[in-house]
Amino acid sequence: MxxxxxxxxxxxxxxxxxxxxxxxxxxxxxxxxxxxxxxxxxxxxxxxxxxxxxxxxxxxxxxxxxxxxxxxxxxxxxxxxxxxxxxxxxxxxxxxxxxxxxxxxxxxxxxxxxxxxxxxxxxxxxxxxxxxxxxxxxxxxxxxxxxxxxxxxxxxIFPDVSQNSLVPACPTPEQITETIQSIKPIPQIALKLLRMIHNDMNSLGDVAKEVRQDQVISAKVLKLCNSAMFSRKMNTDSIDRALILLGEKRFLLLVLSAAVDSGIFGYSTGYSLCRGGLYNHSLGMALACERLAKMRSNRISPAVAYTAGLLHDIGKVVLDQYVARGIPFFYRRILEDGEDLIAIEKECFDTTHAETGRTLAELWELPDILKEPIACHHEPESAQAHPELTHLVFLADLIQSRFTLGQDLEGMVTCRVAESLEVLGFSLKQLPALIDAASVIV
Ligand SMILES: [Fe+2]
Ligand SMILES: [Fe+2]
The missing domain is CATH 3.30.1330.200 (60s Ribosomal Protein L30; Chain: A;)
Structure with missing residues (x-):
């Protein structure tokens, strides 16, 4: 030839x-x-x-x-x-x-x-x-x-010259384990905040002091504080003022969001459609989950729902580089061909972002209540210990993926909606109100 x-x-x-x-x-x-x-x-x-x-x-x-x-x-x-x-x-x-x-x-x-x-x-x-x-x-x-x-x-596919290595298109389970081990650990301050939110809130003064000493987190807290999502024209220029204006609980959630942004989500290019897409999706999910939890007359703590929403997709941090280099038509398969994201991940990596998220959650010793929403948010019926919170994250993610398209790829399927509404005690009639509450655009 x-x-x-x-x-x-x-x-x-x-x-x-x-x-x-x-x-x-x-x-x-x-x-x-x-x-x-x-x-x-x-x-x-x-x-x-x-x-x-x-x-x-x-x-x-x-x-x-x-x-x-x-x-x-x-x-x-x-x-x-x-x-x-x-x-x-x-x-x-x-x-x-x-x-x-x-x-x-x-x-x-x-x-x-x-x-x-x-x-x-x-x-x-x-x-x-x-x-x-x-x-x-x-x-x-x-x-x-x-x-x-x-x-x-x-x-x-070009080799990643900056890291001087070629990321394989289809990593082996060992390579994925290695990537999980090499992911930057969750910042100490974020862990501390998570424990405070999920247990007793104390020593808030210490948190404010720690935030003041960290220039990057300080700047991000003030930026979030002055954003339309969290406040209306507050013009907050100091951490102390933010604490007074926001109140203790809100301040904690906001610092946690800033700490997670600095420490976990990088430039994701595989799952995201624009720079910072994964973080924006996570922040949108945090607010969406909090709002849905509030509609359940506090059957689920809104603060806990917020953190579950913020961290539900941490497993994507592990797989993102493989998606970016190994499945360049990924976005098309989900957005245009309507394929299921979990099925594509299983086919290409023999694991899913929910599973790698569970491993990260264990490695980082996150509060137990967060592990199920992270591991089961695409298959909420498999949740055993915290089905309500898991179904809530699923519902918020589904609404986000349908109504705030443009940040992150998720491709959630609607066939589980009825079950989720039932578990959460919502009626079908409430669906428009739920969509209204959870379609937060960040
Ligand atoms: Fe997800
Ligand atoms: Fe998501």
Whole structure:
């Protein structure tokens, strides 16, 4: 078998050709690739687009870089080789969020805007798009085989240069155990706070003193304190004032949230759709669980529900790097194909984030009441010791995954809702009120 030659299509350019034993490749991050093929003429090519349109709207020096000015040239070049617009078929790829994407990246959405412009122009030219693999959190290679017109889109996994190691796509159980051991331990202050919340609250003065001495936690506490989620225009500028304004209980929960942010959740890129997504999801869940607990006339302590919500997904911290590198189409399988997250985790890792979370909870000696919601929040019927709290976390997670999409991937299934409502003593009629309470956006 002869190996076909390959040619790379650099960004901001296109390559067109007639039938030829050659494969065109475009490596796409946030750039968008458009492959066109006319099977009758045996003519095709790839356009590697950088941006949607020139900033000043004029005629740019390099028009091929932009969808608005480049795509008509690409189509014309193919027609010059014998293709006809109405016979051309398109494949599109790229437009992803690369690296730890920030809110700004999401707002600017260059890949999305380039895609939109390209789709608009293709539609205007009467060209049908047969396959579109846009978005996500990975780089891919789009290839066009010029001998037959076949296009393929392959995720490209780069070794983690910063850590000088290649994270395996499918880790062995030993590698997962090793990762669990190497996860930074939960900060001492967070553990202390958890014990205070779950036992007797005492020595709050000590906590305030400890927070004052830790600049990072101090800054995060004040930031949270001044955020719309926790207060309305408090303009709190000191820890002591925060303590007075918030009250002891709220202050403790807020310090715990800040300590957990500093110590546990890093830049998750596998499960999250944007930078800080996992932490934002956890904070949203903390508030959602607290609100649902309050609706149960304190049958479940709202403070305990808050901490269960905050920590329910800690197992994702262990598996995140494997998801990011091993399952680049993860987001698509959950959001578009509707696959079950737990089933994908089992298939790829032979374990789940709920199971790795349970191991972390034991390793960190978290209060017993938190272990079941962490371990069973996707299968609440398996909870033995704390079924109510576990069903409450499940319900909040389900509402969050359906109504606050954009932070974190969870893909919860609705078939358990009736059982959860029954365990918690809610009626079906209360569901809209529950959704209202738990759809907290952080
Ligand atoms: Fe989860
Ligand atoms: Fe979750």
């Amino acid at each position: 002869t190996v076909k030659q390959r040619q790379i299509v650099p960004s901001g350019s296109f390559v067109v050709s007639g039938k030829h034993p050659l494969i065109l490749d475009a490596y796409l991050g946030s750039c968008v690739g458009v492959a066109l093929w006319d099977s009758e003429a045996g003519t095709g090519g790839i356009h590697h687009l950088l941006l949607p349109e020139p900033v000043d709207g004029g005629t740019p020096w390099q028009p091929e870089k932009y969808a608005r000015t480049g795509l008509p040239l690409f189509i014309q070049a193919l027609c010059d080789l014998g293709a006809q617009k109405n016979r051309l078929k398109a494949t599109m790829a790229g437009g992803g969020l690369i690296g730890p994407a920030s809110q700004m990246d999401l707002d600017m959405d260059i890949g999305g805007r380039t895609t939109e412009m390209a789709c608009h122009l293709l539609e205007k030219a009467g060209i049908q798009v047969l396959k579109k693999e846009i978005g996500g959190y990975f780089t891919c290679r789009m290839s066009l085989d010029l001998s037959c017109g076949d296009t393929t889109i392959t995720p490209v």
